[in-house]
Amino acid sequence: MPCQVIHTDNYVVAWLKDDKYLYFESQTYTEDDKRIVRLPNNSLVIYNATVEDSSDNYKCSILRNPDPIDLTHRLRVDENPRQESAPPQHSLKGIIRVKPSKKVEVKQGHSITLGCETDIQPPPEIKWFIENKKVDGYDPDVILDGNYITIQKVNESHSGLYQCLAEDGSEMPAMEAINVIVNYKPKIEVEKNIVYSGASIESEITCIVSAHPVELVTWYKDDKKLIQKKGSMMYHKAIPKSNKTKHILKILHTSARDFGEYKCRAENAFGHDIKSVILTGVPSQAKIYGAKMTEDDAGIILQWRLESYSPIDEYKLQYRRKGDQKWIFIEPEVKDGKGNQFSVEYPILGLQPGSYEAILKARNAFGWSLDSEPHTFSGDYPPDLALKENSATVRSPGTFLALILVVLSCAFTSLKLFT
Known part of the structure; x- marks a missing residue:
């Protein structure tokens, strides 16, 4: 869904669906931002569209007071599409394809090469973007060579949507994207190595886990596995725009028997990590x-x-x-x-x-x-x-x-x- 804008230096441009924000400039407000993507030219692209994406009210809006300027798109997604995969994108002069596929999974430490091919004549300039940021040598592990990108020693920071755009001089240049998913073992950070608390105080121990695929987190106290029980809570919440999840152990009414060493252990198919936190009632270090x-x-x-x-x-x-x-x-x-x-x-x-x-x-x-x-x-x-x-x-x-x-x-x- 295109949205070509000019003279917007002093205004915010936003995308909305049914009056709910999807993007506020490049800031995402949708949890599905790997699939629903705002491109550098302000177009909105929905990959792997579903019937739920249908709406009469996709709105690209220049937020000008008191009267915004809106461009509204209607989208209908066929419940029984004739073909399972989307064809290459077309411009006025030809098509563009990505290699090896639109979705690539790679293990941490390996290398991958992404390509962009087109039959447009004369050959256009291929521009690469990662999460709407132009690839221009800011990462020494990402090597740009013409229509190809090679990522050496892939790590979790390389996950994301890689977009190639064929700059052929047309108003709507052809573009395609590759969703790169990096699989890696969990890494744990702790907010505090020592948590100070007291009798009848609510205590909270937090581990921040980064992993893909999703990790299994287990809590231990003094090397004994903890289970959910009355008086304590174990829950987690995702940290937006990252593969990190905050895992929280909350003790509602702390007593002397709750003090001790706690460990959070995160595990997936690629390995595990473990970190310790001390919960204590003594005074903090002066x-x-x-x-x-x-x-x-x-x-x-x-x-x-x-x-x-x-x-x-x-x-x-x-x-x-x-x-x-x-x-x-x-x-x-x-x-x-x-x-x-x-x-x-x-x-x-x-x-x-x-x-x-x-x-x-x-x-x-x-x-x-x-x-x-x-x-x-x-x-x-x-x-x-x-x-x-x-x-x-x-x-x-x-x-x-x-x-x-x-x-x-x-x-x-x-x-x-x-x-």
Whole structure:
């Protein structure tokens, strides 16, 4: 169904069926976007049409306020077609065919060659597109050679609709497409390696699985297979415009016996993958978020944040001058947190010049958190550096020092126990 438009730079062009969006520019709004395709020239193509595709109201619309400009197509799909497969597409000058077929399945790691043949004279320029994006060397594994494309070491990113267009100068150049389906074993990502929760809290563990064909996902706790039962939910939902599916294990009222190691295992005919997630009730690993001077400029106040779904019972702060073997241990005051968020502030006074490191951890009814990443701060700088950004000064007896907080880059990332 063609829709030739001009002067639409300031307007959106959309395709609708029965007043429901199919495409908003190139953004798809149909789950069947591998079969119902908007081509680069704005035509709408329906592959393997069925009776359900019939409608009197396919609309190509320039969304202009207040009055859109519409072109309406009527489509009737014969319930008993005379031929099983569609013929090659015609232009005013000839036909175009694709090779090896309109649908190709290939295993990950293999290579494939796609071709486009035409009897149009003089021979037209063949342009290739992948999912409406022109193939022009952006992927080193996709080699363009005249009317042919070779994909080396195919991976899941190469799945999609490959379209060839014979640019012959006509208003409706011939075009055809090949649906490339890549089969590969599952790959699992986890949103969080550690999920922090608490008693009577709703807990959610998520695995994101990429696979083709569709995978079977099984959940385990402490190496025992989990089954759907009262108090928990196992469900999944597709992630639009991808082969990824989000698999979710939800525990409605978490108790102490629910804490432990969970694994999600995905399997299909080409292999399997497995990832682990820890569900725990202990406080999260503390992260430093800043530092400020004491009111008398005699020390620096380090500041941490953490979360805990149970009341914090105790903090332990340890710091030492680098090179010293002995740590100085302190128990900062426990203050009420806002919701499940807790903050810790503690002034460190009377520091001598040199580099220092500090570590904080917290305890609740379920145990101790992981140690925070070491936070490094140092002194013994000339006074003129004290005005620089992120710097703070302290005054110790007989000495005027500039303390600059140097937070290690790893202090802003959670400790990963599993890969």
